[in-house]
Structures are given as C-alpha cells and as structure tokens.
Amino acid sequence: MIGVNNHLNKYRVFPFEKALSIDLNKRYDFKCLLRVEQILEILSIAYKEFDIQETKGSFLQEYQTRYWDTSDLFHFKQHALGRPNRIKVRKRFYKETQTCFLEVKKKEKGRTNKIRLLSEYTNDFSISDQEFLLNNSIDHAKLNPVIDISYQRLILWHQKLKGRVTIDFNFEPINYGKSFVFSQVAILEIKGDPSFLNKTIRSLGIPLIRFATSFTKYGIGLTHTHGFSRIQSKSLFNIHKNLIKLNK
Numbered sequence: 001m002i003g004v005n006n007h008l009n010k011y012r013v014f015p016f017e018k019a020l021s022i023d024l025n026k027r028y029d030f031k032c033l034l035r036v037e038q039i040l041e042i043l044s045i046a047y048k049e050f051d052i053q054e055t056k057g058s059f060l061q062e063y064q065t066r067y068w069d070t071s072d073l074f075h076f077k078q079h080a081l082g083r084p085n086r087i088k089v090r091k092r093f094y095k096e097t098q099t100c101f102l103e104v105k106k107k108e109k110g111r112t113n114k115i116r117l118l119s120e121y122t123n124d125f126s127i128s129d130q131e132f133l134l135n136n137s138i139d140h141a142k143l144n145p146v147i148d149i150s151y152q153r154l155i156l157w158h159q160k161l162k163g164r165v166t167i168d169f170n171f172e173p174i175n176y177g178k179s180f181v182f183s184q185v186a187i188l189e190i191k192g193d194p195s196f197l198n199k200t201i202r203s204l205g206i207p208l209i210r211f212a213t214s215f216t217k218y219g220i221g222l223t224h225t226h227g228f229s230r231i232q233s234k235s236l237f238n239i240h241k242n243l244i245k246l247n248k
Contacts, residue, residue: 003036004154004169007043008059014051014157016097022157024164025114030190030197032211033239035246039167039186043154045205050156050165055096060169062095064150066121067218068143076146079219080233084109088218089133089143093121102129104136112191148174149221151187158200163192165200173221180224184247187215215239 034042055061068089069075078086088105102119105112117132125133125140133140150172156165168187172179188208190200201208214235222228223240230237 003040004043004060007040007047008052010047011050011052011156012047012159014053014155016053016055019053019155019157022162024162024191025116027112027163027191028110028194028197029112030201030208031213031215032188032208033213033215033243033246034186034188034211036169036184036186038206039188041206042167042188042204046156046165049160049203050158053155053157055094058096060152060154062150062152063168064093064095064121064148065217066091066123066145066148067221069146070142071144073146073222076219076222079216080228080236082235087138088216089138090218091119091121102132104133104138146175147218147221147225149217150174151217158192158196161192161196161199163190163196163200165190165204171217173217173225175221175225178225182243182247185243187217213239213242215243 052059075086075088079088084107086107089103090105091100091102093100100119100121101116102125103114103116105114115136117128119129120126123145125143130140150170151168152170154167154169156167158164166189168189169183171182171185171187190197192200219233219236220240220243223233223236224243228237
C-alpha cells in the first residue's frame with residue numbers, strides 16, 4: 001500500500017515460524033477504526049517496541065474469510081443484540097501459506113476463545129469439519145455460507161510482552177458477487193491480556209481510546225451488504241455509519 005512500506009524498513013523481522021509457536025487463541029481484544037494516515041503515524045513509532053511478522057517474504061498478508069450462519073442469521077442476531085456469549089463459524093484462507101482453517105470463535109464474558117482445524121476453503125464441510133463442529137456443539141446441517149470478506153493484514157509482535165497488534169487494510173465484504181472496498185480505513189486490533197492492552201494503548205502515541213469500537217468484520221460486513229437498518233442493531237448501524245464517514 002502507498003505510504004505503508006515507507007515505514008516498514010525500520011522494523012526488525014519477526015519470523016512466521018516463531019509466530020506459530022505463540023498461542024493467543026485465548027485473549028482479550030481492543031479494536032479501533034482509523035484513517036490510513038493515522039495508521040502511518042502509528043507505524044512510524046511502533047518499531048521501538050514491536051517487530052513485524054514476515055510470512056513467505058511478505059509483510060502485508062492477504063486473508064479471505066467465509067462466514068457461516070443459520071437461515072435466519074441466528075449468530076449475527078446474537079452479535080447485533082450484544083449477547084455476552086456468542087460464536088462465529090468461519091473458514092479463513094491465508095494466501096501466502098496456501099492454508100485454510102475452519103474456526104469457531106467464541107466470545108465469553110469479554111474474552112475471545114478461538115479453536116480451529118486445518119480445512120479446505122470450500123462452500124461445504126468435510127467429514128472432519130463436521131466432527132469438529134459437532135464436538136463444539138454446532139450442527140453443521142443448519143449452517144450456510146452467508147458472506148465472504150477479504151483484507152490485507154500487517155502483524156506486529158511486541159518485543160518483550162506476549163501480545164500483538166494487527167492492522168487490516170482494504171476491508172472488502174463480498175455478497176452475491178457484489179463487493180465494496182473500504183480503502184481509506186484501517187482496522188487496528190490489540191490482542192493479549194488486559195495488562196498488555198492497556199500498556200499498548202498508552203504507547204502507540206495517539207488517543208486510541210477515543211476511536212474504540214465493537215467493530216466485527218462479520219457484523220459490519222452483513223450490515224453493509226444486506227442494508228440492515230437501525231432496527232436490526234443500533235450499535236452495528238452506528239459503527240457502519242462511522243465506517244462510511246471515515247472512508248470518504
């Protein structure tokens with residue numbers, strides 16, 4: 001991306017193989033929506049505390065994600081209603097490594113728990129996929145693919161603490177062959193324990209707490225592609241409205 005690469009030569013490289021050994025599937029998250037130029041400010045200083053992950057010779061990695069839900073969008077509605085315990089079912093394809101994982105992402109009392117299985121990026125579930133879902137009390141027969149979402153990601157790992165920052169560019173929800181790229185907005189997430197979140201928010205140099213959001217790619221993607229109104233979810237509607245505003 002224009003401008004981003006100019007800030008990356010200051011960073012020490014964090015090898016992909018090392019990232020595989022760090023388990024952050026149980027963690028807390030802090031998210032914010034920022035204009036791309038604000039992200040450039042963060043990248044200009046974050047190298048002092050963070051290293052950048054390199055995967056197959058690339059810093060900027062391409063992700064494709066397919067989400068499943070019931071015919072009445074039960075899992076989406078749970079999120080829209082702000083239910084404290086909810087799940088997402090998705091397959092995520094990593095272009096650089098040509099791997100795909102079936103993932104069940106659970107939100108439980110503010111904590112994110114993610115479990116996953118090596119899979120194939122298809123519209124259905126294999127026998128092993130079905131067993132994996134059944135073991136997590138999910139009936140695969142009730143699920144259908146409802147939206148695809150793609151984006152590019154930078155991953156920054158803290159040099160001393162267990163935690164990372166991800167920065168996603170070009171958020172693109174795709175539904176029924178129609179898509180829209182939010183090219184002027186970046187999604188920044190801080191992932192780790194509460195202490196790491198607090199320290200990182202303070203160290204990144206701008207008042208991130210002002211931009212805090214409960215943005216989720218699935219929730220906002222469906223809100224955008226389905227044209228959901230304030231009636232479906234006041235929170236998601238307002239976040240989507242802010243996303244549109246930031247992208248101008």
